[in-house]
Amino acid sequence: MIEAVGLTKRYGAKTAVDDLSFQVRPGSVTGFLGPNGSGKSTTMRMILGLDRPTAGHVTIGGHPYRSLPNAPRQVGALLDAKAVHGGRTARNHLLSLAQLAGIPAARVDEVLGVVGLQDVARRRSSGFSLGMGQRLGIAAALLGDPQVLLFDEPVNGLDPEGIHWVRNLMKMLAAEGRTVFVSSHLMSEMALTADHLIVIGRGRLLSDMSVKDFISANSADFARVRVPENDPGEREKLTASLIEAGGRVMSEPGGALRVTGLPLPRISDLAHGCGVRLWELSPHQASLEEAYMRMTQGVVDYRSTDDAKAGLAEAPQGPHGDVAGGYGAEPGLGQPLPVEAPQEGWYAPPPPGRDAHTAPGPAAGPSAPVPAASGPVPAPTPPSAAPGGQQTSEDPR
Numbered sequence: 001m002i003e004a005v006g007l008t009k010r011y012g013a014k015t016a017v018d019d020l021s022f023q024v025r026p027g028s029v030t031g032f033l034g035p036n037g038s039g040k041s042t043t044m045r046m047i048l049g050l051d052r053p054t055a056g057h058v059t060i061g062g063h064p065y066r067s068l069p070n071a072p073r074q075v076g077a078l079l080d081a082k083a084v085h086g087g088r089t090a091r092n093h094l095l096s097l098a099q100l101a102g103i104p105a106a107r108v109d110e111v112l113g114v115v116g117l118q119d120v121a122r123r124r125s126s127g128f129s130l131g132m133g134q135r136l137g138i139a140a141a142l143l144g145d146p147q148v149l150l151f152d153e154p155v156n157g158l159d160p161e162g163i164h165w166v167r168n169l170m171k172m173l174a175a176e177g178r179t180v181f182v183s184s185h186l187m188s189e190m191a192l193t194a195d196h197l198i199v200i201g202r203g204r205l206l207s208d209m210s211v212k213d214f215i216s217a218n219s220a221d222f223a224r225v226r227v228p229e230n231d232p233g234e235r236e237k238l239t240a241s242l243i244e245a246g247g248r249v250m251s252e253p254g255g256a257l258r259v260t261g262l263p264l265p266r267i268s269d270l271a272h273g274c275g276v277r278l279w280e281l282s283p284h285q286a287s288l289e290e291a292y293m294r295m296t297q298g299v300v301d302y303r304s305t306d307d308a309k310a311g312l313a314e315a316p317q318g319p320h321g322d323v324a325g326g327y328g329a330e331p332g333l334g335q336p337l338p339v340e341a342p343q344e345g346w347y348a349p350p351p352p353g354r355d356a357h358t359a360p361g362p363a364a365g366p367s368a369p370v371p372a373a374s375g376p377v378p379a380p381t382p383p384s385a386a387p388g389g390q391q392t393s394e395d396p397r
């Protein structure tokens with residue numbers, strides 16, 4: 001088991017990881033989710049003893065990584081698939097790692113087979129595609145047959161077949177009773193791979209629950225309701241009636257209303273009761289991706305300007321001064337609901353800029369380079385001496 005208690009990492013004024021406490025248990029895949037720059041890699045580096053926490057601590061099987069006897073046999077990691085000497089063949093790269101960790105050479109051929117690289121084992125890794133590099137990094141992580149495995153964005157750059165393969169591999173490793181901790185910024189991928197989810201934003205814990213609980217807490221049904229566009233009065237009349245009946249109503253881009261808390265027949269009856277014609281009344285389910293976006297939107301450091309999900313928040317301003325963000329039967333009627341915590345039945349993010357946590361900072365920008373590491377984790381090294389040196393996550397091809 002991996003256990004973090006009050007884990008904190010500051011780089012000067014920047015707090016990359018902020019008082020994080022969680023447990024990663026054996027026998028299941030635990031997804032580690034968070035937007036870019038939220039502190040996932042920093043957390044993994046601290047677990048592996050590559051970065052020293054500013055406060056708090058993290059242990060594997062009750063010991064800090066640095067005190068684990070024969071650590072490479074107990075813990076395997078893929079942090080950066082490009083942390084490879086490009087002049088070496090895949091086999092020689094793995095052989096050198098195996099020799100350092102006292103792992104027999106026969107295991108190298110075994111893991112090359114597991115990841116499907118046996119036919120290119122004698123090719124230099126500098127000619128490898130991103131996907132082949134990821135497979136080589138995974139082979140390195142498996143080398144010591146460890147009980148604890150950490151993978152930082154393992155499906156990066158993989159084609160659908162590769163993604164499917166990684167997904168099954170993670171599940172298989174967990175089914176063997178291993179502890180599998182895998183980071184991603186894709187909720188949809190984690191929903192298919194992980195049993196448990198730890199979500200962070202700006203270094204802080206946002207959610208720690210099973211995928212099953214996350215789904216039941218975040219994917220309630222809603223109805224989409226559309227009324228004739230040429231009569232805003234009808235829209236207002238219906239909205240008032242829905243709220244009065246206990247529903248919660250949000251504006252969607254394009255003028256539709258998103259209604260939660262009322263079954264479809266009741267919505268239809270209410271519309272009929274107030275004499276409003278309906279052009280659409282359809283059942284929908286908010287996706288997990290959407291729930292995740294809403295959970296993390298206030299803590300996104302780097303935001304694209306054409307974020308399709310953010311568009312959901314662009315509720316149209318009614319010509320009669322009706323609310324822009326949404327209506328609610330809850331406190332703050334007529335006001336957009338606060339977004340800091342997940343709220344059942346309310347899925348549309350608020351308009352950009354409404355959230356005090358939203359950084360006005362750079363629209364895009366590279367994170368500070370993180371030293372690379374993969375495979376059986378070597379004795380902790382200062383960042384500048386880490387294998388592969390300072391590398392970026394860009395595809396060099």
Ligand SMILES: Nc1ncnc2c1ncn2[C@@H]1O[C@H](COP(=O)(O)OP(=O)(O)OP(=O)(O)O)[C@@H](O)[C@H]1O
Pocket residue numbers: 011014015016034035036037038039040041042043185366367368369370
């Ligand atoms: N060595 C460092 N020096 C200064 N700041 C750093 C360093 N390493 C990370 N950071 C900063 O800490 C924050 C967290 O970075 P980290 O790489 O852990 O996030 P991440 O969730 O892994 O992001 P991504 O999904 O983009 O890989 C970022 O703001 C990053 O710029």
